[in-house]
Amino acid sequence: MTSTKHEQLGLSNEQVMEMYKTMLLARKLDERMWLLNRAGKIPFVVSCQGQEAAQVGAAMALNRDIDYILPYYRDMGMVLSFGMTGKDLMMASFAKADDPNSGGRQMPGHFGQKSNRIVTGSSPVTTQVPHAVGIALAAKMEKKEFVTLTTFGEGSSNQGDFHEGANFAGVHKLPVILMCENNKYAISVPIDKQLACENVSDRAAGYGMPGFTIDGNDPLAVYEAVKKARDRAVNGEGPTLIETVSYRLTPHSSDDDDRSYRTKEEVEEAKKHDAVHMFAAYLRDTKILTDEKEEALLEDINNQIDEATEAAEKAPYAAAESVFGHVYDEKDGEH
Numbered sequence: 001m002t003s004t005k006h007e008q009l010g011l012s013n014e015q016v017m018e019m020y021k022t023m024l025l026a027r028k029l030d031e032r033m034w035l036l037n038r039a040g041k042i043p044f045v046v047s048c049q050g051q052e053a054a055q056v057g058a059a060m061a062l063n064r065d066i067d068y069i070l071p072y073y074r075d076m077g078m079v080l081s082f083g084m085t086g087k088d089l090m091m092a093s094f095a096k097a098d099d100p101n102s103g104g105r106q107m108p109g110h111f112g113q114k115s116n117r118i119v120t121g122s123s124p125v126t127t128q129v130p131h132a133v134g135i136a137l138a139a140k141m142e143k144k145e146f147v148t149l150t151t152f153g154e155g156s157s158n159q160g161d162f163h164e165g166a167n168f169a170g171v172h173k174l175p176v177i178l179m180c181e182n183n184k185y186a187i188s189v190p191i192d193k194q195l196a197c198e199n200v201s202d203r204a205a206g207y208g209m210p211g212f213t214i215d216g217n218d219p220l221a222v223y224e225a226v227k228k229a230r231d232r233a234v235n236g237e238g239p240t241l242i243e244t245v246s247y248r249l250t251p252h253s254s255d256d257d258d259r260s261y262r263t264k265e266e267v268e269e270a271k272k273h274d275a276v277h278m279f280a281a282y283l284r285d286t287k288i289l290t291d292e293k294e295e296a297l298l299e300d301i302n303n304q305i306d307e308a309t310e311a312a313e314k315a316p317y318a319a320a321e322s323v324f325g326h327v328y329d330e331k332d333g334e335h
Contacts, residue, residue: 004286005220009227011060013288019060019219020279020289023052025301026077027276029086030250032305033093033108037254041313042093046109047250048076051181053275054214054244055151056081057222058179061230062149068117068135070128070150073109074181078151083116086304090312097318103325104318126156129165129178136169136176136239147233149177149226154243155186157200166241170207173238177229180241181216183248188261204241216244217275246275 006016026048036042048055051074059069059081071078076089088100095104101112101120112120119135121128132150139146156162157180169176180200184191197203204211210232214225222244229240247270251258258267283289324330 005282006286009220009224011220011223013286015060016220016283017288019056019223020283021297021301022056022059022080023077023219023276023279024297025086025304026052026055026080028298028301028305029089029308030076032309034250034254036093036309042108043095044107045093045254046073046107047248047253048074050247050249050270050274051183051216051244052077053219053279054179054181054216054222054246057219058149058151058226058242058244060219061223061226063146063230066117066144066146067230068119068132068146068148070119070121070132070135070148071111072121072125072128072151072153072156072181073111074153074183075111075151079111079113079116079118082113082118084111084113084118086308087311088113090305090308091315094312094315095317096312096315097322098315103322126152126159126161128152129156129161130168132176132178133165133169133174136174136233137172139175140172145234147175147177147230149179151179151181153186154180154182154184154191154200155189155194156180157203158186158194166203166207166209166239169239170209173236175233175236176239177226177233178239178241179226180243182243182245183216184245185248185252185258185262187252187256188258190261199243201241201243207239207241209239209241211241211243213243213245216246217273217278219275219279247273249274 030048033045037045055075055077059078091099092101093108097103101110110121111118128150132148136148186194199213201211201213212225215221225242
């Protein structure tokens, strides 16, 4: 009997169902956030739609008990895989005091949760790359077997932070995985106006590391590439640059009008390759997903999202005086 693709990768039926559940939860959460934004209930959405497969496939290939991730602002699928909940993400979207990322201080998408080794990012893009490289340096110096994985867009791969981080990681053979989520647009700038080379992964050779371009709509292909990169890292072979290619199905953010720089027809064509639907089709073909299982899964996810939304709406905002927290020295309750 011929084994399926996921079995060849050493993944069980339960593990690929976990992949799909997390991809679907990320998609449905994102869709709900857009509705809440349009209803005037949350101020901002920066979307993961179209990139869930790369995010979840990569996270599943890591050791989620010891590894660190430094995600960029679209990585809802990745942080859900690493232990964040729909409620956590809704608290962030509503900017409530119980937001685990920043207590409502930062915009949505600035993920950070120490308990799950999700390292916070900042609004200037790509600053997470040298941070990831620094944590990987600590792993090497302390002879620990964890790796770091950081993500960024293809536009970010043009920033100095990427090049400096990649160079340092290559020179010192650090256990870090640099994963570029190429979604074809840096806000409104298409890929052909961003890169002189064909692929982001072509840049890897200049930093003494292997580079791979992977179908970002195939979570199993991303899983395989990241798993190999992790094995290289823990064996002391150094960093890897992985480029996952997909398509951003939404505007850049809820403040963007993508009709000004791409056609409706282009977006509709991309939706034919939607990874969430394609992976569901794979699971159906392998008899893992049935109509009954999908119906039950959707009901469970919708209930989770309803509960998360209600909890976040009712939750209190941070107290006004907390604005000084983590800014000024605090002694005996005084600022």
